[in-house]
Amino acid sequence: MRKILIVGGGYAGFYTAKKLQKHLRRGEAEVTIVDPLPYMTYQPFLPEVAAGSIEPRHAVVAHRRHLKKTKVITAKVTKVDHASKTAEITPAVGEPWTVDYDTIVVTAGAVSRTFPIPGVADQAIGLKTIEEAASIRDRLTDNFAKASNLPAGPERDRLLTVVVVGGGFAGIEVFGELRSFASSLVAAYDTIAFEDTHFHLIEAMGRIMPEVSLPTSHWVLRELDSRGAKVHLDTQLASAVDGRIELSTGESFESDLIVWTAGVMANPVVRGTDLPIEERGRLRAQADLRIVDENGVVVPDAWTAGDVAAVPDLSGGGVGGFCVPNAQHAVRQGKRLAKNLVAEIRGDAPAEYNHTNLGAVAGIGLYRGVYQYRKLAIKGFIAWIMHRGYHGFAMPMWERKARVFGNWIINFLFRRDLVGIPARDVPREAFETFASRPKA
Structure with missing residues (x-):
């Protein structure tokens, strides 16, 4: 079976794994998702959590409860060597270990971007x-x-x-x-x-x-x-x-x-990989969500989506020609990425991601x-x-x-x-x- 490693369990990673569970046939692939947290956070609800309108636990989705056909690892991916198709996983307690994979999906999301302002x-x-x-x-x-x-x-x-x-x-x-x-x-x-x-x-x-x-x-x-x-x-x-x-x-x-x-910036975890990164620290991607190098050449068996990826916005509404980092794109990109992975496994061509903003x-x-x-x-x-x-x-x-x-x-x-x-x-x-x- 093909080994698929998903780095990051936020919107894009969670939906990629969820849809892979739905579309993959038995024996086609083994899916592993790695994230330091055991849950996905629905970030649009954070202001209401802060204001007491939603209980904190109700704004998160447990990985293990809803990804039953996916191997869930609660740890950090600290290094990715795509040349050898290996990744180093570091748990909160215990020694790091290395896993091998056939296909990698990087959906590590974004973190707060700050400036060196005193205090x-x-x-x-x-x-x-x-x-x-x-x-x-x-x-x-x-x-x-x-x-x-x-x-x-x-x-x-x-x-x-x-x-x-x-x-x-x-x-x-x-x-x-x-x-x-x-x-x-x-x-x-x-x-x-x-x-x-x-x-x-x-x-x-x-x-x-x-x-x-x-x-x-x-x-x-x-x-x-x-x-x-x-x-x-x-x-x-x-x-x-x-x-x-x-x-x-x-x-x-x-x-x-x-x-x-x-503001936000791409998760620094991508700096610990040998995958191509653009000037803003995001992974370079083409519209079908495959990772490409600076010349637009596809990196085999490497995919990305969500806030960590510079995905072209084919609808023409993106800032600088790229999809803006929001939940609307991350969720839909995750769903498209899962379908594209299944298509590739079965010998079909992947489709491009194209979503017009709903407002x-x-x-x-x-x-x-x-x-x-x-x-x-x-x-x-x-x-x-x-x-x-x-x-x-x-x-x-x-x-x-x-x-x-x-x-x-x-x-x-x-x-x-x-x-x-x-x-x-x-x-x-x-x-x-x-x-x-x-x-x-």
């Missing part, structure tokens, strides 16, 4: 993982609890100030969701007023959400402003040392919660949303319903969909849960505090 690496938190989203929720609820016992002053202001860096879809969504969540928290504290909370979004460009039209982005700005959330356009973050925010405009203030959403939809807080498709723009409650409907059904596996819709129904009936669990970041603290120790 960012020490103070900020990203929004690429379920752990980050859950921690943001816990930090905000904990800060409200702390601030409720303090008199008016700098420390109280710091705890009640939220900063989001980056005005793309992810930044605007988490900014709007956290503003909405904070408004719900205010209602639970008689010592904190709406005016005591401060929300700042920092965007280096002169506009937000480049995926939507300029008039639509202006509507979002007005909507956020009406809710007491300030957006700083044409502004760069100069420093965040010790939580003190210094802006390029000269403005400064302090914050205890800084969320970084200013952009975003939630910017409870009951508020925006949808843009070409010149059609829908705003407000209807767009919010469209956002939840689209992503609710786009969530993989029916048992996951049921859990997500269950969250929303329960929240509608009983209001969303405002409880945070900040102690889970230091779970042994309570035990260590009271544990008996041997006498000296």
